[in-house]
Amino acid sequence: MQSKKFKILLAIVLLLSVGTFAQKVTSGSGYDVYDSSVITRPRMPQQNEFWNHSYNFPSKPRNMWEVGISTGLFNVLGDVASITPTMGFSAHVRKSLGHMFSVRMQYLYGTAKGLNWKAAGNFANNEALSQYYSAPTLSGNTTIPGRAAEVVYYNYKNRTQDLSLQLLMSVNNINFYKQQSNWNVYLGGGIGATAYETKINARNEATGNTYSALYTDLYNNTDFKYKNRRDILKKLKAGMDKTYEEAAENYGERKPKIGSQTVDFSATAIVGISYRLAKRINISLEDRQTFVKDDLLDGQQWQEHPYGDGVLTTGFDSYNYLSLGLNFNLGSKSIEPLWWINPLDYVYSELNKPKHQQIPKPTYEDADGDGVIDQLDREPNTPSGVGVDTHGVTRDSDGDGVPDNLDKQLITPTECQPVDADGVGKCPDPECCKNPTIVSECPADYPSLTFKSKTTGIGADLKPLLVNVATKLKANPKCNITISGYPEASKAAQAVCQKRIDAVKVFLVEKQGISADRISTNCEIGGGDKDTIDIKSN
Secondary structure, three states, rough: OOHHEEEHHHHHHHHHHHHHHOEEEEEEEEEEEEHHHHHOHHHHHHHHHHHHHOOOOOOOOOOOEEEEEEEEEEEEEEOOOOEOOOOOEEEEEEOOOOOOEEEEEEEEEEEEEEOOOOOOOOOOHHHHHHHHOOOOOOOEEEEEOOOOOOOEEEEEEEEEEEEEEEEEEEEEOOOOOOOOOOEEEEEEEEEEEEEEEEEEEOEEEOOOOOOOHHHHHHOOEEEEEHHHHHHHHHHHHOOOOOOEEOOOOOOOOOOOOOEEEEEEEEEEEEEEEEEEOOOOEEEEEEEEEEEEEOOOOOOOOEEOOOOOOEEEOOOOOOEEEEEEEEEEEEEEOOOHHHHHHHOHHHHHHHHOOOOOOOOOOOOOOOOOOOOOOOOOHHHHHHHOOEEEOOOOOOOOOOOOOOOOOOOOOOOOOOHHHHHHHOOEEOOOOOOOHHHOOOOOOOOOOOOEEEEEOOOOOOOOOHHHHHHHHHHHHOOOOOOOEEEEEEEOOOHHHHHHHHHHHHHHHHHHHOOOOHHHHEEEEEEEEOOOOOEEEHHHHE
């Protein structure tokens, strides 16, 4: 019966979804800030201030409520493996707080089933099972005296209802590069109350017999490996009926109840995406994970070890609802829910085609005839014939404070300012002229002397060259020279070099009358050709 209800609901959802594709999806928000019909009476004073240019922001418009239904996969995440698919149903009402945030009240109903393929033997503290199956105890006995220890395969059927208040946040409706998107991605969270009831299939309802024989035979004759899990589950389902007649282990009176259902506080995390089919209808795909401080959603909370002693499993159970929804926007004289509207739509529209801005009427009069209209003229009474800049101000090219038409020195350097009434400045003497220095240049074209191998005397071919050197030194009495030779590393070569440079110096001093203190000598090993003597200006 439950399956038929879900099929009918799914057919209605698909039928409505197909019908809406024929509707035209308008571009843009469709929201006009001058439409007073979408402004509530309490917000009209702010809207009037906006229209009268005394307040920068328009009032928040009246926007539609969203109501929706959904169906999808519901399952419990606990100690017993889920059987899928198991279905759920939800209904909600949602209202926007702004363009990003909205609140939603949601009711959820779901049915989940589970069956483990691994056998369990440490269930002595699970009274729902230990009354029918024999489990070992810490004392060494079994829960059913005189009966050997048995194994069971944990199973359950859970029915859950939840009512929660949620805060959702749209993450993509503020778009700088697109007017409006038909997709809306949202995240959210909420708090609420969960009421659930869990039952187990402990025995065959028709015969009243337990599944001890099935469990024992399967346990003794099956290789319990992961690759065989499907075969194990298939045999279990074939040997068990579809009834869940026995109440699973629960908290009894230790937690609040509504009838036979246990009630817990719940917290929910949500992620979803909606697609806008038309102004008043959209479909959504959503995943919701709900957390409760409860470990008996699947009717099981005991570990397998230590064997014979009951130890609680770690962590609490939770449940997941993955759904496809159909949502409708309701309300007259209202715009779409604000999470579908890009708040930058109005801003960019106003920039592109201003309607609200107060733009002064352009005028093109030019009272002073300077070529700059009065609306842009910063000097409205410029004398006739005087040159002005782009702002209509009398031109002052050098910035000395004297207009060009009165300036007798049109370009006065900054260092020559301030200027007199005629725009003439007084320039200081350049630094180079305050303490002039006389720089004398010494000749640099002295010749190089080449000696024949191992000779040290001044030959006839060298004397004219040295006479020329002496002439230049006499013409430049403040210039000095250095005579350099380049011997090899041996002492004999160094001695030859020293004799040569001494002979050159003696010739210049004794034969040409050059002062000896103006001549320096130097022998530099490996600095050049060993038979060459260079004369350079200091």
